[in-house]
Amino acid sequence: MDFTMYDTLLQLPLFQGLCQNDLTEIVGKVRLHFSKVKAGKRIITQGDSCDRLVFLIKGGLMSEMKDGQGLYVWNEYFGEPFVAEPYSLFGMRTDYTASYLTTSDADLFSIDKNYILPELGKYPIFQLNYLNIISNRAQVFRHRLLSGNAHSLEQRMIHFFLCHSERPSGQKLLKIKMEDFAWLLNDTRLSVSRALNELQSKELLVLRRKEIEIPDMAALVAYRERLLPENK
């Protein structure tokens, strides 16, 4: 294993803390499927069974989640390093919750589920990394569940975006009709339109026909944090 490869793996949170010997051993035993994929290709389809971990090591990916009622599409953009839905590999709902498409030429590799516990599970650091990542997901999701009540329409709107965000930073895109968004937020079309335009005037959103772009989710979250003391 060359130095670049070692370095690349260590960038990934799941492998952080492993020593070069461990990694050499792992690469010797575990089949890592490397692939180069052109821009604009779908590499994972929403609803497919998650039976491997797919890692992005170079380039960009976009996730695309369609809601169950067919009202909207949520896109999220990721750069390397990234692993797709490590929380969908075990448990009872092991279908991918979104599709994933390359946004540039990309380098990826994947590891089949069969190798994860029998081989990688031998390394306590890997176990710890995995448990930390999944536990953290559960904690973040739970925290959001308990913090989304009431608030102004603007705050509920940002909460809606945040609930859909795998990462609370970076670019996101919501494709939705204004009337459906109003329905989802339990408010009027006029109020929703007004709140969106207000956020656009603060350069936190960019509105297009049937599309809401969030250039930087972190800025929106920071804005919301500043609003919170005004609550009940």
Place this chain on the structure above:
Amino acid sequence: MDFTMYDTLLQLPLFQGLCQNDLTEIVGKVRLHFSKVKAGKRIITQGDSCDRLVFLIKGGLMSEMKDGQGLYVWNEYFGEPFVAEPYSLFGMRTDYTASYLTTSDADLFSIDKNYILPELGKYPIFQLNYLNIISNRAQVFRHRLLSGNAHSLEQRMIHFFLCHSERPSGQKLLKIKMEDFAWLLNDTRLSVSRALNELQSKELLVLRRKEIEIPDMAALVAYRERLLPENK
């Protein structure tokens, strides 16, 4: 190790599938702190650091979660077998999200975090059980995050209860002022009162002064499922 003990451990989802030899080995190496606790004692305090797994093997427990704004208290009731917040042991938010009190004389045991990975992590079945449990939590929480939009006040109310439920069945209790509940649900006090009384008339809730009892969360969830096709 006697047969009863073996049987007791195997009831716990974290130990399911281990063979008697494994369990004998584990009990030999890992310190299990057994304790008998009288009814009405607090065994875990909300906000304390989760540095062990606490298992209920006989009796009853009640969780008590106070929200961040001091508006309400959420109680949930558990019988054996139960483990308190296995998702709070790893990750970045490792404080207990609730207090836990015995509701009857109870048999408990706990395992310190230090033993979990170095000793229990040696057993692939234990690793798999733990990853399944935590992944499942993340999946359930995420699913709830994405399914709580819009709907009638009645549905939003049931969603609020569900978001707070560790288990979607059994008895729950929400201590809250009607006006605060109305604020949290972004609706009027009158509408909330009406919706609560409607659910009480269906025997899904019991209303008392500043208290809402849910005798059986599963019945309330089943009722909500029947409502869902009416949505947009």
